[in-house]
Amino acid sequence: MVTGTLALGLVVSGLVLFLAVLLNHLENSEIPELPRMDQDLKTLHENFKAKSKSCFILGASGETGKELLKEVVNSNLFNKVTLIGRRQLSFEEEAYKNVVQHVVDFEKLDDYRSAFEGHDVGFCCLGTTRAKAGEEGFIRVDHDYVMKSAQLAKAGGCSHFNLETSRGADKNSSFLYLKVKKILQMLISKEKWMRLEIFRILMCDRKESRPAEWLTRKFLVPVAYMFPSAITVPTSVVAKAMINHVVMPSDKKVELLENKAIHMLGKLEQNVPQL
Numbered sequence: 001m002v003t004g005t006l007a008l009g010l011v012v013s014g015l016v017l018f019l020a021v022l023l024n025h026l027e028n029s030e031i032p033e034l035p036r037m038d039q040d041l042k043t044l045h046e047n048f049k050a051k052s053k054s055c056f057i058l059g060a061s062g063e064t065g066k067e068l069l070k071e072v073v074n075s076n077l078f079n080k081v082t083l084i085g086r087r088q089l090s091f092e093e094e095a096y097k098n099v100v101q102h103v104v105d106f107e108k109l110d111d112y113r114s115a116f117e118g119h120d121v122g123f124c125c126l127g128t129t130r131a132k133a134g135e136e137g138f139i140r141v142d143h144d145y146v147m148k149s150a151q152l153a154k155a156g157g158c159s160h161f162n163l164e165t166s167r168g169a170d171k172n173s174s175f176l177y178l179k180v181k182k183i184l185q186m187l188i189s190k191e192k193w194m195r196l197e198i199f200r201i202l203m204c205d206r207k208e209s210r211p212a213e214w215l216t217r218k219f220l221v222p223v224a225y226m227f228p229s230a231i232t233v234p235t236s237v238v239a240k241a242m243i244n245h246v247v248m249p250s251d252k253k254v255e256l257l258e259n260k261a262i263h264m265l266g267k268l269e270q271n272v273p274q275l
């Protein structure tokens with residue numbers, strides 16, 4: 001009996017230790033390579049605004065898309081903001097009054113070419129899950145719709161595309177989700193953008209309740225306290241990271257931003273001198 005308890009204790013301690021080492025690795029192993037900031041963030045925002053660029057957002061009704069839209073609107077960075085989605089969204093705030101909306105049928109995107117024309121910057125927060133849409137539906141949304149939208153945007157003049165995908169994306173993965181995300185990343189990278197930013201999110205603190213994720217997230221609360229950038233990232237931080245990154249000049253054609261970089265970028269303040 002005593003031996004059994006001791007063995008169990010050892011196994012549990014071993015597991016806890018393994019988890020702590022793993023989380024510590026996730027927290028500290030990535031050394032994000034961010035663009036060098038020759039000017040402070042506030043100046044970069046001002047310089048970007050002066051260029052009078054336009055942008056479009058795909059998936060602005062989603063958890064990260066909503067936050068991104070809020071940042072885009074409140075930052076006033078773009079002279080025109082267009083949402084492309086499957087349904088009309090309503091906004092009460094005055095700040096959203098100039099937001100243009102195109103409701104499209106994603107199954108017939110070629111019929112909506114004009115919606116994708118004339119945008120300098122594109123943000124893609126589109127996505128679903130296998131649980132919601134089934135295997136085929138997931139591939140349609142997360143691969144086909146995103147890919148086609150990116151191609152139409154590119155053809156319509158967009159040169160800077162920002163894509164949300166997932167950490168761990170891997171074309172050889174046995175998880176459909178990770179496999180599709182990697183294939184998408186590879187195909188979109190071939191489109192020859194002036195700039196392509198790929199935000200490889202691990203897990204956001206979603207408001208929408210997905211039972212397994214909800215449970216995991218509850219379990220992760222103390223973990224997130226000790227290792228803040230190892231696993232979760234608030235949707236508001238993802239949105240701020242996308243906005244702060246878009247204003248930073250970069251000569252890299254393709255940039256992969258992992259969880260840690262997203263945390264760092266999303267927490268930059270405009271009144272702090274430099275990185």
Ligand SMILES: NC(=O)c1ccc[n+]([C@@H]2O[C@H](COP(=O)([O-])OP(=O)(O)OC[C@H]3O[C@@H](n4cnc5c(N)ncnc54)[C@H](OP(=O)(O)O)[C@@H]3O)[C@@H](O)[C@H]2O)c1
Pocket residue numbers: 058059060061062063064065085086087106125126127128141142164165166167200201202203204205206
């Ligand atoms: N949130 C995370 O923890 C996390 C982690 C890793 C990666 N990501 C990736 O980041 C992206 C955004 O995630 P999210 O959590 O913000 O997603 P979300 O809350 O589920 O929002 C998804 C967006 O896609 C749209 N959409 C879904 N199915 C569609 C369909 N059949 N046709 C047209 N539009 C459709 C939704 O429109 P409706 O509002 O009309 O449904 C919504 O605007 C996804 O690609 C996701 O895989 C997210």
